[in-house]
Amino acid sequence: MMGTAGPFLPRGRDRPEERRRRVAPLAAAPPEGEEEPLLRGIFEIGKTSCDVVLSARRLRWSPIVPESPAGDSSTALQVKEEIIQMKDVFSVKVKRRRFVGQKKGGTLLGITIFKCLHKEENKLTDCAIHLNNFSEDHCHSWFRRLKEILNGFQNRPKSLKVFVNPSSHKREATRIYYEQVSPLFKLADIKTDVTVTEYEGHALSVLKECELQAFDGVVCVGGDGFVSEVVHGLLLKAQIDAGKGTDYIPAPVRAPVPLGVIPAGTTNILAYTLYGIKHTVTATLHIVMGHIQPVDACTFSTPSRLLRFGFSAMFGFGARTLALAEKHRWMPSNQRKDFAFIKTLADLKKKKRKNKKKGSKDQWHKIQGDFLNVSIMAIPCLCSMAPRGLAPNTRLNNGSMALIVVRNTSRTEFIKHLKRYASVKNQFSFPFVETYTVQEVKVQPRIKSGLDAKENTDLNATAAEENYPWNIDGDLVEASEVHVRVHPQLIHLYGVNTDDLESSKATCNCI
Numbered sequence: 154m155m156g157t158a159g160p161f162l163p164r165g166r167d168r169p170e171e172r173r174r175r176v177a178p179l180a181a182a183p184p185e186g187e188e189e190p191l192l193r194g195i196f197e198i199g200k201t202s203c204d205v206v207l208s209a210r211r212l213r214w215s216p217i218v219p220e221s222p223a224g225d226s227s228t229a230l231q232v233k234e235e236i237i238q239m240k241d242v243f244s245v246k247v248k249r250r251r252f253v254g255q256k257k258g259g260t261l262l263g264i265t266i267f268k269c270l271h272k273e274e275n276k277l278t279d280c281a282i283h284l285n286n287f288s289e290d291h292c293h294s295w296f297r298r299l300k301e302i303l304n305g306f307q308n309r310p311k312s313l314k315v316f317v318n319p320s321s322h323k324r325e326a327t328r329i330y331y332e333q334v335s336p337l338f339k340l341a342d343i344k345t346d347v348t349v350t351e352y353e354g355h356a357l358s359v360l361k362e363c364e365l366q367a368f369d370g371v372v373c374v375g376g377d378g379f380v381s382e383v384v385h386g387l388l389l390k391a392q393i394d395a396g397k398g399t400d401y402i403p404a405p406v407r408a409p410v411p412l413g414v415i416p417a418g419t420t421n422i423l424a425y426t427l428y429g430i431k432h433t434v435t436a437t438l439h440i441v442m443g444h445i446q447p448v449d450a451c452t453f454s455t456p457s458r459l460l461r462f463g464f465s466a467m468f469g470f471g472a473r474t475l476a477l478a479e480k481h482r483w484m485p486s487n488q489r490k491d492f493a494f495i496k497t498l499a500d501l502k503k504k505k506r507k508n509k510k511k512g513s514k515d516q517w518h519k520i521q522g523d524f525l526n527v528s529i530m531a532i533p534c535l536c537s538m539a540p541r542g543l544a545p546n547t548r549l550n551n552g553s554m555a556l557i558v559v560r561n562t563s564r565t566e567f568i569k570h571l572k573r574y575a576s577v578k579n580q581f582s583f584p585f586v587e588t589y590t591v592q593e594v595k596v597q598p599r600i601k602s603g604l605d606a607k608e609n610t611d612l613n614a615t616a617a618e619e620n621y622p623w624n625i626d627g628d629l630v631e632a633s634e635v636h637v638r639v640h641p642q643l644i645h646l647y648g649v650n651t652d653d654l655e656s657s658k659a660t661c662n663c664i
Contacts (some may be wrong), residue, residue, distance in 0.1 A: 376418015427648025
């Protein structure tokens with residue numbers, strides 16, 4: 154007569170109901186002082202039942218392997234353990250199956266964990282890991298503990314003030330934000346207050362009246378000029394709140410919240426410097442993950458007023474190119490910048506003559522002569538045309554600026570110098586190029602008279618006020634004598650340290 158478990162079980166073998174499923178060992182005993190597991194349970198991951206262990210710093214799992222008929226556990230011992238670091242996780246959600254139009258309830262499927270994944274060339278992307286289990290109590294217990302861990306990470310924003318410039322580059326900033334950035338913010342449970350700007354200076358006006366203490370950070374979506382406006386507005390708001398005057402600020406206070414930059418322009422220097430790549434998802438994930446860097450910033454002032462807070466400036470060739478591009482706004486962005494570059498290069502024979510003073514600590518050194526270009530940069534200023542940076546010898550927060558002066562030379566030699574920015578060769582190894590590490594700089598154009606005064610028009614100067622174009626962080630500003638000071642770690646930006654970025658290839662083919 155047949156038994157309930159069958160009549161032909163070999164002697165010494167377990168009955169089916171007594172047969173155990175062997176769990177592959179997760180790891181050797183943790184070293185002394187290592188954190189203990191918080192939760193342990195069984196989930197189906199990728200159609201395989203797994204033994205899952207959660208600790209404060211990592212989540213690990215191994216497939217549950219049935220014991221072989223002979224009791225050999227060698228197969229189980231060879232099973233590969235999977236590990237993810239909790240610092241790479243940015244969201245966890247309860248997973249349910251719902252009908253079309255159903256917003257609440259639904260059949261529980263398990264938990265989904267969203268992780269930030271590092272890829273090649275400084276790129277970040279998001280990926281989902283599904284932990285399937287139909288038990289409500291089991292899943293909610295894991296969900297609550299996972300949320301507790303994520304909420305414990307510092308610097309991760311919960312509320313952001315967002316500025317979007319719909320006019321940036323190809324007018325794609327609005328689409329970029331709502332299609333690529335906003336879904337990730339929502340997934341990470343970040344609340345946002347969005348302002349789509351309607352005119353130049355709109356973001357600055359809003360920031361002056363904004364109660365920034367209600368937010369964990371500010372985000373701007375646009376090109377270099379728009380980023381410059383938001384940086385200036387954020388730091389200007391800090392001075393206003395601190396009761397400081399805004400005409401002369403020798404010792405400005407720090408910005409109260411960090412700034413995130415979503416690249417939606419043409420050059421995107423600050424985004425390249427912070428992320429090493431122009432990639433919307435990468436920029437967004439750096440913000441979501443709370444990757445924050447202290448960054449030096451500068452004040453650009455005339456003898457009577459503050460012009461701008463910023464990170465870099467160019468006077469001469471770089472400013473004249475921008476001024477010419479701004480006059481041809483009707484042209485497509487790439488064509489406009491190429492045209493301005495070539496036209497300014499063709500007019501290079503017209504010299505610029507001025508006095509400059511280079512400050513280092515409390516001592517001043519005077520440099521005088523004819524210069525084609527003057528660059529003052531507190532950050533490396535990476536971009537696709539200069540993958541090592543326009544000022545590769547400076548850093549985000551080393552408390553100094555790079556002063557780069559290009560003296561008068563032939564057009565051929567100047568082009569050779571420009572081409573070096575897109576190569577691995579040293580762009581400064583020319584006799585007409587000088588570099589300095591400074592804390593303060595004063596630039597004073599030489600006052601001209603007689604026939605020399607005609608040359609002012611070639612410099613796009615306003616004859617009555619003797620104003621000249623300055624390129625400050627991609628924004629056109631007119632001034633004569635300018636005093637530049639660096640202020641260490643004046644602002645925090647979402648991103649990584651320049652030294653941690655992988656080197657990338659240049660994509661410039663304009664010269």
